[in-house]
Amino acid sequence: MKKYFPGIVLSGITVLGILAILAAHGRVQAMTPVKIPLGTLALRDSSFYSALAEMKEKWRIASGGAIELNIFPGGQHGSEAAMVRSMRARILGAGMFTVVGLSEIDPSVGGLSFLPLTFRSWEEYDYVVEKLSPRLEKLLLDKGFVVLFWGDAGWVRFFSKNPAVRPDDFKRFKMFTWAGNPEQVDLMKSLGYNPVPTETAEILIGLQTDRISAIPLPPNQALLTQSYTHAKHMLALKWSVLSGGAVIRKDIWDRIPADIQVKLRDAAAAAGAKIRAAARKEDEESIAAMAKKGLTVHPLIPQAEEEWLKLTKVLYPQLRGKTVPADIFDEVLRLVAEYRAKGTSK
Numbered sequence: 222m223k224k225y226f227p228g229i230v231l232s233g234i235t236v237l238g239i240l241a242i243l244a245a246h247g248r249v250q251a252m253t254p255v256k257i258p259l260g261t262l263a264l265r266d267s268s269f270y271s272a273l274a275e276m277k278e279k280w281r282i283a284s285g286g287a288i289e290l291n292i293f294p295g296g297q298h299g300s301e302a303a304m305v306r307s308m309r310a311r312i313l314g315a316g317m318f319t320v321v322g323l324s325e326i327d328p329s330v331g332g333l334s335f336l337p338l339t340f341r342s343w344e345e346y347d348y349v350v351e352k353l354s355p356r357l358e359k360l361l362l363d364k365g366f367v368v369l370f371w372g373d374a375g376w377v378r379f380f381s382k383n384p385a386v387r388p389d390d391f392k393r394f395k396m397f398t399w400a401g402n403p404e405q406v407d408l409m410k411s412l413g414y415n416p417v418p419t420e421t422a423e424i425l426i427g428l429q430t431d432r433i434s435a436i437p438l439p440p441n442q443a444l445l446t447q448s449y450t451h452a453k454h455m456l457a458l459k460w461s462v463l464s465g466g467a468v469i470r471k472d473i474w475d476r477i478p479a480d481i482q483v484k485l486r487d488a489a490a491a492a493g494a495k496i497r498a499a500a501r502k503e504d505e506e507s508i509a510a511m512a513k514k515g516l517t518v519h520p521l522i523p524q525a526e527e528e529w530l531k532l533t534k535v536l537y538p539q540l541r542g543k544t545v546p547a548d549i550f551d552e553v554l555r556l557v558a559e560y561r562a563k564g565t566s567k
Contacts, residue, residue: 252287257314260298268499279488315469332549333464369467370493375439375504376459380452394435440507
């Protein structure tokens with residue numbers, strides 16, 4: 222009998238392994254189907270949408286077909302604020318938003334974008350996101366939203382119908398600002414600017430009809446939306462990073478088995494990484510492409526740069542504790558200083 226013992230054990234292990242696989246497969250197959258409508262402003266022909274589409278397929282495979290992620294691109298469900306309201310009303314299950322939409326859930330996320338001229342490089346920005354994201358994710362979770370990944374759309378630059386280099390140059394323009402942000406409108410007016418609250422989907426129409434004449438946008442978005450064909454001047458100033466991310470309602474996430482959640486998170490992380498890499502690659506490529514088609518890029522002369530930096534000294538006290546919670550505002554600046562103290566900032 223002894224000489225057969227190893228074979229019996231191995232056979233037993235094999236049978237148990239097969240049973241475990243079948244049990245796991247049965248759990249996926251038995252999982253209640255979950256349909257998750259996801260809203261986003263990202264256009265269907267963008268790299269952002271492509272990354273979401275890949276995530277959708279990975280989620281389907283990981284769940285054995287039980288999870289169906291339906292993507293509604295191009296603002297089909299309205300503005301980002303409207304999509305957040307739809308998620309709260311349980312109409313949408315998930316969303317990929319810029320910082321504008323995420324700030325509708327919790328204003329702390331604004332710390333990644335609403336401190337102009339804070340970041341000098343992607344390395345600085347990534348360091349702050351790495352350190353601050355667990356705290357932001359907890360704040361969003363407390364509001365009923367699970368963060369799937371963080372992303373960004375590139376550096377925000379100023380596009381305008383006429384040449385503009387200094388801060389005062391922009392006071393003669395009708396400046397686009399996101400609708401639904403009265404605090405920003407009041408702040409801009411107090412500084413002598415002429416803000417025009419507009420939905421993102423209406424930027425091109427606004428430029429065509431002269432409702433707006435200047436817009437802060439990442440270059441890849443200016444190219445995708447063809448905004449540059451009307452706002453043909455761009456200032457080479459990296460005003461801020463347009464950060465963002467994807468979230469799902471916690472009540473939906475909690476319906477998904479823990480082992481499947483792990484696979485979904487892996488797929489979401491891959492989508493976020495792809496979006497970040499594509500956006501950063503497209504940043505300079507988009508400028509070059511637009512320049513070949515008539516965009517004029519105005520360099521930032523030293524004197525003008527000093528004027529922009531002076532403007533932030535006026536802006537920061539108005540933003541701290543109002544647009545961005547004071548503790549998050551201070552933490553962002555602390556982390557940037559911490560990174561630079563290491564001597565690795567570019």
